[in-house]
Amino acid sequence: MAATLLPPRDASDDTLAEVAVEFPDNFLLIELCGEFDRNLAEIEQKLSVQILRRGNHLVAMGEKPAAEEAVQVLRALYARLEAGRPVASADIDRELRMPGAEPERASRDGNQFEMFKGGPVEIKTRKKMVEPRTEAQKAYVRNLFEHEMAFGIGPAGTGKTYLAVAVGVSMFIEGAVDKIILSRPAVEAGEKLGYLPGDMKDKVDPYMQPLYDALNDFLPGKQLAKMMEEKVIEIAPLAFMRGRTLSNAFVVLDEAQNATTMQMKMFLTRLGEGSRMVITGDRSQVDLPRGMPSGLQDAERLLGRIDKISFNYFTARDVVRHPLVAAIIEAYEADTPG
Structure with a gap:
């Protein structure tokens, strides 16, 4: 089951926000967070946000655009895990550089490779x-x-x-x-x-x-x-x-x-x-x-x-x-x- 984005709860400062997302599979959520939450720490450091875990929810707190981007990255990484693909530091870096890209494979027709449009x-x-x-x-x-x-x-x-x-x-x-x-x-x-x-x-x-x-x-x-x-x-x-x-x-x-x-x-x-x-x-x-x-x-x-x-x-x-x-x-x- 895919992650569910919850309605944002704005903080007192109009430029700050809390954006929460629900991840139904707790085993995948553990992999998403990484050992000692190192994956979350990397996203926090690169986007200048704070990410808290509340049950099977993750909440990104910070400036609204950055908090929303953090949640977008988390959802993309969770989708990788649902597809049976691992999440490593390189995958986090890629999602931060190219957010929202869907996987795309190289396929051959005879001796020619055709690259599909997309991610x-x-x-x-x-x-x-x-x-x-x-x-x-x-x-x-x-x-x-x-x-x-x-x-x-x-x-x-x-x-x-x-x-x-x-x-x-x-x-x-x-x-x-x-x-x-x-x-x-x-x-x-x-x-x-x-x-x-x-x-x-x-x-x-x-x-x-x-x-x-x-x-x-x-x-x-x-x-x-x-x-x-x-x-x-x-x-x-x-x-x-x-x-x-x-x-x-x-x-x-x-x-x-x-x-x-x-x-x-x-x-x-x-x-x-x-x-x-x-x-x-x-x-x-x-x-x-x-x-x-x-x-x-x-x-x-x-x-x-x-x-x-x-x-x-x-x-x-x-x-x-x-x-x-x-x-x-x-x-x-x-x-x-x-």
Whole structure:
């Protein structure tokens, strides 16, 4: 049985209100509140309200718009629980960023994915379901499914690479592609690391670690190891792409701001039949030698008018890491000349 919204009881101050909502299933209500009421505490902190539990009612108290929004978020989270889906901190964050969105799944017709109109897209992987948490992320995921080539450009922590890898795993599971290829330029981030020990894999793995981290979130360890051994999943430096034609593959180029103009052209022209290609980067974190233009900026300039290529942009508002990350990015952006 769905939650029941009770008539609001205004406090003495016209700008303040108490908004109550009834949740009939006490077991789901316990899950909604979270251990030690941590879910309620997170909503309280982010909306500057107070939430009290009275029997099977929750009452949000504070400025009227915020109290009403808190109840809207609570009802949406309760609906998730009724549908048999868990509620975690990421789900609370998503409801606060995109209130009232209904779940939406990606479905396949032959080799094409069709995204239904509506709420956040669900990306199915072997280990978990991934859902975009901002409108920009949602539009980005749609474009990853709908376009053969897509760019994701924006600051760190906005989910550009994470969502791209999730979509790649999802499309592989569905049989839309035969393999996943992940690549990055092997460029040092402002530090001279010297000669690294070991064979070629040992030398390049430190540069590729963020891609391994994303894959480990979506695939069981043994399955991932087997897929990599069989070359169904490849992780390689950008330089290793030269001379290849990448067919029936989901291909991701991460940290593309560190690709030179010639490297970017080389990579983009590797696209083969039945493949999807995603290029992600952050224009504010170019580690190329001074005076060397970034291939990502050139690609924006040259390819921006091609209809079949999508360009997706993120800002500090789309950061889904620690809240301080967004504040740090905004501070640096504000201090940038021009």
